[in-house]
Amino acid sequence: MGCTDGQNVLYAAYKFIGGASRWWETKKELLDQELRGAEITWACFKKEFNDRFFSRxxxxxxxxxxxxxxxxxxxxxxxxxxxxxxxxxxxxxxxxxxxxxxxxxxxxxxxxxxxxxxxxxxxxxxxxxxxxxxxxx
Missing domain, CATH: 1.10.1200 (Non-ribosomal Peptide Synthetase Peptidyl Carrier Protein; Chain A)
Structure with a gap:
């Protein structure tokens, strides 16, 4: 749909509920510190999400x-x-x-x-x- 990485991340995170939402709040803070405020890419988001919820x-x-x-x-x-x-x-x-x-x-x-x-x-x-x-x- 022509969305930027940032928009994709925001929309996906917006759809989270419960534990997934709490996980993302914490993970986002950690990534923000690690990336020093740079935008979280869609690739980074997908990797973190898949590692957390689909690895097993x-x-x-x-x-x-x-x-x-x-x-x-x-x-x-x-x-x-x-x-x-x-x-x-x-x-x-x-x-x-x-x-x-x-x-x-x-x-x-x-x-x-x-x-x-x-x-x-x-x-x-x-x-x-x-x-x-x-x-x-």
């Missing part, structure tokens, strides 16, 4: 991603769950090739055996080939 949840999602395998899921459900959780584990799958390799490792062994020989480096293509391989299962 993000860790749990990253752990779930680390342990994710296809198991009894369909290829489509496995791919959806994989993509949903991958954003919490970007250090494990920072690019297309590593994402594709990790997905392939988690496939059911019979399907993985059928697709490994193709050496696919594109995630979408791998999902499609694995779906076809599953049909031939």
């Amino acid at each position: 949840a993000q860790q749990l999602c990253a752990k779930e991603f680390h342990n994710l395998v296809q198991g009894n899921l369909t290829i489509e459900l496995y791919a959806a769950k994989f993509m949903e959780l991958a954003r919490f584990a970007l250090n494990l799958v920072p690019d297309e090739e590593s994402r594709t390799e990790r997905f392939q490792e988690g496939l059911h062994p019979r399907i993985r055996d059928r697709v490994t020989c193709f050496e696919i480096k594109d995630f979408t293509k791998l999902v499609n080939v694995a779906t076809i391989a599953k049909r031939g299962h």
Whole structure:
């Protein structure tokens, strides 16, 4: 909407209630001292907010991603769950090739055996080939 960083921070903080509001009052004072009165950027605000309210949840999602395998899921459900959780584990799958390799490792062994020989480096293509391989299962 063309808002400045300062306006974004003010609006987000305005929407806080209860404990979140009290947390922000304290955090804002600390940041004001640290920044010596400079404007709190939107990036700084988001980092502080996420560290305070989502750190544990993000860790749990990253752990779930680390342990994710296809198991009894369909290829489509496995791919959806994989993509949903991958954003919490970007250090494990920072690019297309590593994402594709990790997905392939988690496939059911019979399907993985059928697709490994193709050496696919594109995630979408791998999902499609694995779906076809599953049909031939």
